[in-house]
Every structure is written in structure tokens, then in C-alpha cells.
Amino acid sequence: MSDLHFKTISELAAMLAAGETTSVEITQAVIDRTAAVDAQVKAFLSTDTEDALAQAKASDERRAAGKALGPLDGIPIGIKDTLAVKDQPLRCASKMLENYVSPYDATCIVKLREAGAVIWGRLNMDEFAMGSSTENSAYQTTANPWDLETIPGGSSGGSAAAMAAGEAIATLGTDTGGSIRQPAALCGVVGMKPTYGLISRYGLVAFASSLDQVGPFARTVEDAAILMEAMLGKDDLDSTSIAPQGETNYSEALKTKKGPWKLGVPQEFFGEGIDPEVKANIEKAIDWYKSQGCEIVDISLPHSELAVPVYYIVATAEASSNLARFDGVRYSHRSEEAKDAMTLFTKSRGEGFGDEVKRRIILGTYVLSSGYYDAYYLRAQKVRRLILGDFEKAFEQVDAILTPTSPTPAFKRGERADDPLAMYLSDVYTISVNLAGLPAISVPSGFTESGLPIGLQVIGKAFGEADMFAVANAFEKAHDYAQQTPTL
Amino acid sequence: MSETPHIDIDYVANLARLDMTDAEKAKLGTQLDDILGYFDKLNAVDVDGVEPMAHAHRVFNVWREGDEPGETYAPEVLTKMAPESRDNQVVVPKVVE
Numbered sequence: 001m002s003d004l005h006f007k008t009i010s011e012l013a014a015m016l017a018a019g020e021t022t023s024v025e026i027t028q029a030v031i032d033r034t035a036a037v038d039a040q041v042k043a044f045l046s047t048d049t050e051d052a053l054a055q056a057k058a059s060d061e062r063r064a065a066g067k068a069l070g071p072l073d074g075i076p077i078g079i080k081d082t083l084a085v086k087d088q089p090l091r092c093a094s095k096m097l098e099n100y101v102s103p104y105d106a107t108c109i110v111k112l113r114e115a116g117a118v119i120w121g122r123l124n125m126d127e128f129a130m131g132s133s134t135e136n137s138a139y140q141t142t143a144n145p146w147d148l149e150t151i152p153g154g155s156s157g158g159s160a161a162a163m164a165a166g167e168a169i170a171t172l173g174t175d176t177g178g179s180i181r182q183p184a185a186l187c188g189v190v191g192m193k194p195t196y197g198l199i200s201r202y203g204l205v206a207f208a209s210s211l212d213q214v215g216p217f218a219r220t221v222e223d224a225a226i227l228m229e230a231m232l233g234k235d236d237l238d239s240t241s242i243a244p245q246g247e248t249n250y251s252e253a254l255k256t257k258k259g260p261w262k263l264g265v266p267q268e269f270f271g272e273g274i275d276p277e278v279k280a281n282i283e284k285a286i287d288w289y290k291s292q293g294c295e296i297v298d299i300s301l302p303h304s305e306l307a308v309p310v311y312y313i314v315a316t317a318e319a320s321s322n323l324a325r326f327d328g329v330r331y332s333h334r335s336e337e338a339k340d341a342m343t344l345f346t347k348s349r350g351e352g353f354g355d356e357v358k359r360r361i362i363l364g365t366y367v368l369s370s371g372y373y374d375a376y377y378l379r380a381q382k383v384r385r386l387i388l389g390d391f392e393k394a395f396e397q398v399d400a401i402l403t404p405t406s407p408t409p410a411f412k413r414g415e416r417a418d419d420p421l422a423m424y425l426s427d428v429y430t431i432s433v434n435l436a437g438l439p440a441i442s443v444p445s446g447f448t449e450s451g452l453p454i455g456l457q458v459i460g461k462a463f464g465e466a467d468m469f470a471v472a473n474a475f476e477k478a479h480d481y482a483q484q485t486p487t488l
Numbered sequence: 489m490s491e492t493p494h495i496d497i498d499y500v501a502n503l504a505r506l507d508m509t510d511a512e513k514a515k516l517g518t519q520l521d522d523i524l525g526y527f528d529k530l531n532a533v534d535v536d537g538v539e540p541m542a543h544a545h546r547v548f549n550v551w552r553e554g555d556e557p558g559e560t561y562a563p564e565v566l567t568k569m570a571p572e573s574r575d576n577q578v579v580v581p582k583v584v585e
Contacts, residue, residue, distance in 0.1 A: 362501060
């Protein structure tokens with residue numbers, strides 16, 4: 001079985017149930033594939049093959065005893081380096097946490113373990129999840145498996161690249177402004193951001209707490225649904241987590257919800273800055289839905305052009321506060337030049353953080369500082385409500401919204417490294433969803449002429465994951481983009 | 489963009505307890521001017537009477553049902569993470585003269 005590493009969760013679950021393979025075989029296939037290609041892709045920051053194989057063996061023993069746990073039992077899942085996995089390093093791709101080892105599991109990891117999943121490896125990212133290209137990692141630059149000269153997107157670039165390269169069966173990422181969906185689109189895989197609060201953030205290193213969400217990368221919409229079912233739920237350890245509302249049996253919803261749907265297309269997402277090939281591709285996808293009997297409704301999200309400035313005020317403000325905990329005292333990097341309390345903080349932080357993190361801490365501190373708070377932070381919070389209002393109004397008319405995930409396909413490494421504003425605009429189609437707390441998914445929708453993947457974003461109503469999955473699944477099942485793999 | 493104040497980086501870096509080199513400050517100054525200029529877009533919006541939104545859902549006064557003691561960590565597990573520790577306590581430079 002040489003291609004186990006490119007199979008889906010549902011295919012492997014069926015094979016495991018039929019006794020055609022074992023978790024040890026699958027896990028070994030993923031380990032071998034990683035050994036063969038990760039020198040090129042550089043998706044993983046660390047791996048623990050012994051630990052992964054021990055988990056796989058335990059899964060096989062469970063199954064042999066007739067106690068298999070469900071579709072995730074025995075499936076190797078890679079984890080972004082911002083989620084706590086007990087006894088594994090958690091560095092957030094930062095020098096600040098170079099020697100940190102998690103003493104506990106994040107709640108989403110606990111839930112995956114309860115479902116029998118094999119927790120596999122730590123995936124590269126932009127430092128503290130700040131970036132859109134994974135070039136801000138303090139350790140290595142991850143390549144896009146479809147073209148090694150281009151970036152995989154970010155900040156969950158390692159999670160997306162590992163999927164495209166077959167180095168895991170599924171992976172977890174986090175999405176604060178598009179950090180799951182944008183790399184999923186650029187790497188040609190499925191990536192999903194849940195409704196805010198649906199998955200506990202306990203054990204996730206906080207970046208912008210009112211926006212951060214954990215979510216899955218998968219080969220198919222169905223696999224993403226399986227992972228969501230395992231991870232969702234209220235958690236006493238995260239007071240912002242929320243008891244699920246509405247339909248949460250997503251796998252069942254994929255079978256029963258067949259449309260046709262009323263789908264909104266916001267004209268604001270097809271204007272200035274969009275790559276012509278991306279535009280044509282998404283218009284073709286919209287035409288496909290129309291051909292299936294869906295009603296396409298022109299909608300307007302008039303405040304969406306303000307999402308980027310609102311996001312970079314709110315997110316940096318929250319980040320400057322959250323990152324205050326990295327002070328060189330209890331668990332982070334401490335400068336050897338620390339002579340007193342002040343230099344302990346300033347020198348340790350100055351040495352431990354990279355350029356983009358410093359940029360955002362300064363920006364966030366500034367927008368919260370006396371004299372500027374009203375002009376920036378308070379105003380941004382008000383415009384945030386207007387952005388939510390646009391979506392609420394649109395969802396009075398439609399079941400889901402279709403947009404491009406990213407305005408461009410993967411760009412060359414280094415191309416935007418010195419232009420933070422250009423980098424921030426990579427997130428223009430994804431961040432309004434975080435500001436409004438809605439669920440959204442990116443599904444592969446084809447390729448550019450030069451062979452780079454493009455992604456279609458389906459945005460759902462709050463807690464409307466079942467419909468969002470069903471809409472995305474219909475498109476995926478009618479096309480073969482998700483089954484294509486890069487040559488490495 | 490001309491109305492945008494130029495950030496006093498030394499002042500803000502001190503508030504953020506962040507040491508930066510002169511070269512870092514110079515580069516950041518120009519970049520932040522661009523970014524703040526872009527933020528000026530927000531000034532064109534009428535936000536009179538709009539309630540600020542801090543969060544996607546309205547969450548107030550979350551109380552735990554019952555605060556049951558859970559798993560705790562031995563002091564050495566936690567102090568081991570500190571850059572320097574002694575006798576299960578975190579060691580820091582002298583902070584009081």
C-alpha cells in the first residue's frame with residue numbers, strides 16, 4: 001500500500017474496519033512519506049515517530065479487542081505548533097518558546113485522543129500565527145508543494161503544506177484572520193474555520209482572543225466534518241466556548257442536504273486587487289452552482305473594504321495584551337543581559353520576538369495608548385459591528401455566501417516580505433468572517449495555468465456549519481480538484 | 489495620510505516593554521506610517537450611535553457550574569519551565585534596591 005498517505009479519513013476508516021490495513025501501517029506510511037519529502041517541503045518543526053507508532057499500536061490493539069472508537073481511530077493527525085500536546089515541544093515557531101514543552105493537552109487534542117486519533121508531529125507556522133506566508137517562522141521557511149519556490153500561505157502554512165505533500169491524513173490549524181482558509185486555498189486542500197466559540201481555545205497560545213479559532217485541514221469536506229464532530233463542544237476551561245446550536249451531525253447532513261440553495265455573491269469581493277485567473281475560476285464555480293439549480297443572489301457587504309484596517313487594529317490590540325505574558329520570567333526566553341526587572345522584560349522580549357511580532361506589538365500598544373484609543377480601537381470595534389450587520393442582512397436572503405478565498409494564488413517567497421501592508425491584504429477575503437464570528441470553508445476549485453491551486457470560500461451563518469459543509473461538498477463531489485496531488 | 493501622527497516608537501516600545509535596535513525602529517517607523525495611513529479609511533465611516541463590538545457573541549459574567557478540583561501539577565513540573573529556578577521557586581534578577 002504505497003499511497004496510504006494520500007487517502008482520506010473515510011477511506012482509511014473503511015479499510016481499517018474491513019481489516020485491510022492497520023493504524024501502524026498508515027502511520028508508518030505517513031512517517032516514511034515525511035522522511036522522503038520534508039527536506040523539500042519543511043512542513044514539520046518536530047516529529048516523534050516512536051510516540052506516533054505507540055499510539056497507532058494502541059489503536060490497533062483497541063480494534064482487535066472489538067473496541068474501535070469511530071472514524072478517527074488510528075488516523076495520524078498533524079498539529080500546528082500553537083496547540084499544546086502533552087510532553088511535546090510547543091514553540092509557536094518562535095525563539096521566545098524555544099525550550100518550552102507542554103505539560104498538558106489542549107482540549108481539542110484531548111477530544112481527538114478520545115476519538116482514537118494518532119497525534120503526529122508539530123507543524124510550522126508564522127511566529128505566534130502572525131503572517132500570511134509562513135515566512136515569519138523563526139526556524140524554517142515552508143515551501144508550497146505545488147511549486148517549491150512559492151509560499152504555502154499562512155499562518156498555518158505547515159499544516160496546509162503537510163496535507164498537500166501527503167505527510168499527514170489530516171492536520172489542525174488555527175484561523176484568526178484566514179490562517180486556515182488562505183493556506184488551504186494556496187495548497188489545494190480543504191480548510192475550515194468554525195463559528196467562533198464552537199471549539200474550545202484552551203491550550204491554544206492566544207494571539208487575538210476574540211478572533212482565534214481552531215479548525216481542521218483535510219482532503220475532503222467530509223473529512224473536515226468528521227474532525228469537527230469530534231472536536232466541538234462547550235468547555236469549562238474556555239469561557240468563550242459555546243454549546244453547539246442547530247444541526248451538528250455534519251456527516252449525516254452531507255447525505256441529506258442536497259440543495260438547491262440560495263447563494264449570495266458579494267460584488268465587493270471581485271473588484272480591485274483580484275487576480276484575473278482567480279476571478280475567472282470563482283465565476284466558473286458560481287456558474288456550476290447555477291447549473292445545479294441554485295439561485296445566485298447578488299448581495300452587498302458594503303463595509304467589507306474596511307475589514308483589513310478593523311482587523312489589524314483589533315487583532316494587534318489583543319495581541320499586544322496577550323503577548324505581555326512572554327516576559328522572561330516563568331517560561332519564555334530570558335536574556336543573559338537581564339540585570340533588573342526592566343531589562344528582564346525589555347531585553348528578553350527584544351531578543352525573543354521576530355520582526356512581524358514586534359511590529360504588531362508596537363501597533364497594538366499604540367492603538368490602545370492614551371489619546372489614540374478612541375480614534376483607532378474604539379472606532380474599529382464600532383465598524384466591526386457594521387461588518388457583522390452586513391452579513392446578518394445578507395443572510396436574511398441567502399443560505400450561504402460564495403467568494404474567492406484568496407485574491408491571488410501562491411506568491412513567490414520573499415515577494416512581500418518587506419511590505420507588510422501588501423502582506424496584510426492577502427487576507428482581504430477571509431478576515432471579515434473572523435470579525436463576524438462566522439464559519440467558512442475553503443475547497444479546491446481548480447488551478448492556474450501555471451498549476452497553482454485556487455480555493456473557493458463558502459461562508460455560512462453562525463452555527464450554520466451543516467449547510468456550509470453541504471454546499472461545499474456538492475461542489476467538491478462534482479469535481480476532481482481535491483484528488484489531485486503535486487509531484488515531489 | 490498627512491493627518492496621521494508619526495508614531496513615537498521609543499515611547500510606544502517602552503509601554504510595550506520591548507527593546508529594539510535603532511535600525512529596527514527606523515524600518516518600523518516607515519512601515520507603521522504606511523499602515524496607519526491605510527487605517528485612516530475608517531475615518532470616512534459614520535459610526536454615530538453604533539455600539540462597539542468586542543466579541544462575536546454576547547458573553548457576560550460566565551460562572552462555572554461548580555468549581556471542582558481537577559488535576560494539578562507538582563511545583564517542579566511548572567518551575568522546570570522557568571529559565572532559572574531553585575527550591576521550586578522561579579529565580580529572577582534583583583528587583584528591589
